[in-house]
Amino acid sequence: MATVSLSAGVRSALTSLSQTNSASQQGQYRLATGKKVNSAVDNPVNFFTAAGLNDRAGQLTGLLDGISNGVQTITAASQGIDSATKLVESLQSTVKQAQADAAANRPNKVGTADVLANAAEVTDTGGKSRKDIALDKRIGEAAVAARATASDTGHLIDTTTNTNLALTVSAGATSYTVDLSATATVRDLVNEINKSGVATASVDDSGRLNVTGSGSDTLRVGVGASTSAALARVNASSGTNQNVAIGLAVADGDIAGAGIVSAGGNSTVRSNLIKQFNDLRTQINELAKDTSFNGKNLLNGDKLSIVFNEKTGANQSKLDVQGSVLNSANLGVLEATSATAVTGTFNIQSDTDLASVSDALTSALGSLRSTASSLGSSLSIVQARQDFTKNLVNTLTQGADNLVLADTNEEGAKLLALQTRQQLSQTALTLSSQADQAVLRLF
Structure with missing residues (x-):
């Protein structure tokens, strides 16, 4: 095959046009992907640094789901405590009703x-x-x-x-x-x-x-x-x-x-309050059983572990929330009867027993408030870590983007300049070819 010789002007124009096309393709790829670093070839330091930041951001994002579940579990237990408090207050009201009906029960x-x-x-x-x-x-x-x-x-x-x-x-x-x-x-x-x-x-x-x-x-x-x-x-x-x-x-x-x-007789009013008292007492137990979230019930003694970072072992950051068993027995709320009290019961006809139950209900309220305070403290910690993790994920993602994302305004301006340069290179190639043709016209 015969070799074709190009003039210096044509060869220079072709070289310039090839470089312009290559730069234009790179600019188009960056605009299409939105990144200026698409592989380790583009910039190995930025590429691998950004990959590491994105990886950690992804791990923390995965932990956010567990943190969110932890917030809901503690919130469910806290709501259960609030409702149990209302039930205990209703029990206090029932006891006060029984104590108010005293005249018929006096010896x-x-x-x-x-x-x-x-x-x-x-x-x-x-x-x-x-x-x-x-x-x-x-x-x-x-x-x-x-x-x-x-x-x-x-x-x-x-x-x-x-x-x-x-x-x-x-x-x-x-x-x-x-x-x-x-x-x-x-x-x-x-x-x-x-x-x-x-x-x-x-x-x-x-x-x-x-x-x-x-x-x-x-x-x-x-x-x-x-x-x-x-x-x-x-x-x-x-x-x-x-x-x-x-x-x-x-x-x-x-x-x-x-x-x-x-001996005093039995008060009819007090006898009628027995079922009301015992029903309220039972509802405390039923309420505690229903405060679970995602299989965890802090009012049934379950333990909740919430992980805050992606590390393991001693470097892992987490919060353990130990629940407690909430029921009428643990609160010291006895079952009401209208007879001589036995273990686990009290005689609603007895002023002495009613006074003891009233004191026990006051103590129960104190215990519930203490538990609510502990849950509130844990919830504050988890919510603070949740907000921190969200902000940290945004920071990591933004840091990675700063390393690899392209400036679309800059890349668009470069592409426009390259297109102009490409047109000029094509014009230069045409002029160089015309100069060669002018020599042929001399013969």
Whole structure:
């Protein structure tokens, strides 16, 4: 094949046109991909640095899903705590309703044996009221029990031998004992019972002694007499004396005395509140079971681990949120009954039990608030790390882009310049060819 020789002008024009075409193709590729570094050949340092930044950004983006699930899991538990708090507050309201209905549940002793003055005494005292006759009577005297007359206020028991008197008022674990003077009257007895704080006493217009307990526990009131103050107090506390009505005369002896035993009845209102209380209590347990998210329930004792970075081992950053078991038993909320309390229950008819439950509910609220505070603290940490991770991903991505992305404005301007240069190179090639043709025209 014959070799074709090109003139210097044509060869120079072709070379320039080839370079312009190559640069134009590169500019078009950069505009098409949006990157100025598309492979390690373009710029190995920038290419691999950007790849590393994008890889870390991708790993952190993957962790954001776990962090988001962690936020929702803690939020679900927090909402469960808020709802449980409302249920406990409803339980408190139920207890207050039960405590408000107290009158029907108070031990009250009123009976014919407690009449301390009769119609005959009214006549004998010249028309003095039964109430005043009863209040003025002495508890004891060195003689057989005597009725009131115009000249004598009368007395209830014979204290010829047993000159010491004592009073005991008790209900549940509370007891009040006091010595009575030898000349103490029923009025003094009533005043001492009222001082006890355990019961209140009065004498009505029929001359009947009324004693009402301050609480719902069985009320015991005893009056004892003996040869010494110590024995009188023992007798006042004895079951024998507390089962003898005060209105009756008793034999002279170490167990001389009189008393009252009275138990309160069941309140219908309180009985009706049992189901309401127990239903609310059950709902606390059901609520805690339903606060799971994505298989994790922090109110059922589950542990939540939230990973914040892409590293492993000791360099890994994470937060462990240990849940706790939330139920009525752990909160100290007992089941309500209308009978003597057994383990795990309380008697709603008992003022003492109601007071204990009220205290337990207050403690339960404190425990719930403490748990809510702990969850809130964990949630704040996770949300802060979530925001930080999002910002870090943006920073890494932007840093990688700065290394490899093309400036479209610059590349567009270069391409336009190259196109102009290409046209000029083509014109130069044409001119060089025309100069060669002019030589041929000489022949």
